[in-house]
Amino acid sequence: MCASYGVFVFLLFGLVTTQGQITTSPPAVAVSCASKSNSSCAQCLQDASCLWCAPNKQCLDYPAKNILPPKSVCPLSDARWGLCWVNFETLMITLGVLCGVLLLAVLVCCLCCCCRRRRRQRVSDDDEDVRAMQQTRARNARQKERRMEMQQRHDKIRQKYGLNPYLRMDDK
Incomplete structure (x- = not known):
């Protein structure tokens, strides 16, 4: 109950501070993770939906269906997500x-x-x-x-x- 109350207050504060003006940002151009392959880990992991596979230097879409990426996509010891050094x-x-x-x-x-x-x-x-x-x-x-x-x-x-x-x- 407290969490929903906090969200309600946050949204209400956001509405009050915008004073009725709703601004929208221009739609971001979606760049697929595969287009970032053969680049660097840092460039690949700028997008949170991407997974870097170190041995073959591929940037892959994170398999959202699974919690952990399957071994067929990339072995866990070689997969990087979020941070390149982990x-x-x-x-x-x-x-x-x-x-x-x-x-x-x-x-x-x-x-x-x-x-x-x-x-x-x-x-x-x-x-x-x-x-x-x-x-x-x-x-x-x-x-x-x-x-x-x-x-x-x-x-x-x-x-x-x-x-x-x-x-x-x-x-x-």
Whole structure:
């Protein structure tokens, strides 16, 4: 949703900045990749739809049907696309390794965040248990103090009126 919103804002900004005037550039003359054969790799790869095959110095149309150019067109170790100094095989291996490292980094970050969250939750649960035990101890201590105070008051009243709970009425 955010990406589509960004595209919408970009298009809206483009419409506002042109102030209603739509300009078109003259159509570019399409030059086929085959016409650039036997030239240089740099000239061939100026067009992103071209593929340079180094051993036979041919500039070919990139086979858009396939993700990777088939071996019949040009071996991957000899194919150049985008940059003259990087062959297609090295490019694919490098991209694969970078994607793998990126996925591994994201996975490690997610696992670290989850473990940290669990550890925090465990610590907070332990803190709550300790706090509850401390409150229970404090409550029991206050209750014990109140019982002692009540017992002292009752003993004073018994002394005042000469009541001994241990003597029976018959013994008087």
